[in-house]
Amino acid sequence: MERILPFTDEHKMFQEAFSKFVASEMVPYYAEWEENSIVSREIFKKMGDYGFLCPWAEEKYGGAGADFLYSVIVVEEIARQGCRSVFAWLHSDIVAPYIGSFATEEQKARWLPGCVSGEKILAVAMTEPGAGSDLAAMRTKAVQDGNEYIINGSKTFISNGVLADLVIVAAKTDPAAGTRGITLFVVERGTPGFERGKQIQKVGLHAQDTAELFFEDCRVPASNVLGGKGSGFKCLMQKLQQERLMVSLTAQASAERCLQLTLDYVKERNIFGQPLSKFQNTQFTLAEIASEIQVGRSFLDALILQHMADNDVVQEVSMAKLWICEMENRVASRCLQLFGGYGYCKEYEMSRMWTDARIQTIYAGTSEVMKLIISRGLDL
Numbered sequence: 269m270e271r272i273l274p275f276t277d278e279h280k281m282f283q284e285a286f287s288k289f290v291a292s293e294m295v296p297y298y299a300e301w302e303e304n305s306i307v308s309r310e311i312f313k314k315m316g317d318y319g320f321l322c323p324w325a326e327e328k329y330g331g332a333g334a335d336f337l338y339s340v341i342v343v344e345e346i347a348r349q350g351c352r353s354v355f356a357w358l359h360s361d362i363v364a365p366y367i368g369s370f371a372t373e374e375q376k377a378r379w380l381p382g383c384v385s386g387e388k389i390l391a392v393a394m395t396e397p398g399a400g401s402d403l404a405a406m407r408t409k410a411v412q413d414g415n416e417y418i419i420n421g422s423k424t425f426i427s428n429g430v431l432a433d434l435v436i437v438a439a440k441t442d443p444a445a446g447t448r449g450i451t452l453f454v455v456e457r458g459t460p461g462f463e464r465g466k467q468i469q470k471v472g473l474h475a476q477d478t479a480e481l482f483f484e485d486c487r488v489p490a491s492n493v494l495g496g497k498g499s500g501f502k503c504l505m506q507k508l509q510q511e512r513l514m515v516s517l518t519a520q521a522s523a524e525r526c527l528q529l530t531l532d533y534v535k536e537r538n539i540f541g542q543p544l545s546k547f548q549n550t551q552f553t554l555a556e557i558a559s560e561i562q563v564g565r566s567f568l569d570a571l572i573l574q575h576m577a578d579n580d581v582v583q584e585v586s587m588a589k590l591w592i593c594e595m596e597n598r599v600a601s602r603c604l605q606l607f608g609g610y611g612y613c614k615e616y617e618m619s620r621m622w623t624d625a626r627i628q629t630i631y632a633g634t635s636e637v638m639k640l641i642i643s644r645g646l647d648l
């Protein structure tokens with residue numbers, strides 16, 4: 269079925285160019301990056317050189333002022349070619365938009381060109397050992413001292429945590445004020461008192477550098493406050509719609525890749541004297557999977573249009589995050605089953621699709637948190 273998104277010839281050309289870029293600049297190196305538990309810094313720079321980072325950024329900052337469909341193309345293509353640990357989409361469409369929306373002109377001029385060129389890699393640090401789903405429980409504090417803030421505390425599970433040059437850190441500037449006492453700071457690589465802890469070893473997303481961050485009497489100039497003192501929680505909430513949409517996009521494109529890998533495999537694999545694809549169980553399983561994937565695609569594309577029209581679809585995006593990420597996990601598990609023992613072997617990409625899928629129902633808000641948001645809208 270034709271997608272409902274209004275892709276123009278320019279979008280198609282961009283998609284073809286980026287698809288070739290992923291095939292030549294990511295796919296051949298991906299196994300090495302997994303082995304090293306980190307992607308190369310250069311991949312961000314190369315993406316920047318070709319205009320694949322922050323395509324939405326204004327031209328005066330080096331961007332193309334492009335619409336959201338360009339971001340959709342980038343995130344989907346990375347997932348479709350099985351390179352999802354390259355968190356360029358986190359950089360471009362989750363973190364950089366904080367700067368795009370909440371920074372002053374002076375701050376934008378200082379940071380955005382580097383984000384677009386790939387010289388400055390981005391991360392966002394909200395989660396702490398004692399504050400994951402319950403973000404308001406964060407304990408990292410920032411105390412004003414003249415023209416500076418002194419940050420103390422720690423963050424965990426930070427994606428791009430090792431590579432990041434600019435980290436948007438949420439800290440409490442007024443602990444008594446609850447969520448109104450949270451402020452966002454841009455902490456730059458090399459700032460004294462900002463240290464990276466150990467890289468976290470995970471069961472999936474092996475090439476993604478997920479790290480702990482520590483702040484000990486870390487002095488940050490007041491000119492690095494983003495969005496104004498006390499507005500941190502509001503800024504975070506405002507950006508959740510796009511963040512969860514981006515994660516849903518990776519989940520959907522990855523489920524589609526699982527199906528493609530499995531369709532290819534079951535036609536090749538012969539058992540009991542015939543291709544695996546000829547068994548009714550295989551056909552029915554894949555028919556169910558294809559149906560789920562089509563339902564997800566239709567819902568997601570409709571949401572992309574709503575998001576592009578600036579409509580508030582937080583409820584619906586939460587539904588997409590919940591359902592599509594759970595669907596991806598169902599799909600990955602059922603596809604792996606059709607691979608038999610080979611699906612459990614690292615040599616087969618299917619095994620990676622399954623382990624990489626597992627995080628999707630946890631980060632950017634767990635499935636349970638999505639249910640909380642959705643149920644709040646049901647007027648119960």
Ligand SMILES: Cc1cc2nc3c(=O)[nH]c(=O)nc-3n(C[C@H](O)[C@H](O)[C@H](O)COP(=O)(O)OP(=O)(O)OC[C@H]3O[C@@H](n4cnc5c(N)ncnc54)[C@H](O)[C@@H]3O)c2cc1C
Pocket residue numbers: 391392393394395397399400401402424425426427428470473478627630631632633634635636637640
């Ligand atoms: C690979 C990876 C990358 C990440 N990247 C980032 C990043 O870049 N930046 C960042 O800030 N964070 C990041 N995170 C953190 C992620 O967002 C948190 O792990 C997530 O929000 C859940 O928090 P938690 O792990 O503390 O689990 P908890 O909050 O302790 O949750 C434990 C369980 O309790 C359930 N639960 C929680 N609250 C409720 C409730 N009210 N009702 C019912 N059940 C509930 C949860 O759903 C879950 O099942 C990342 C995590 C991982 C693993």
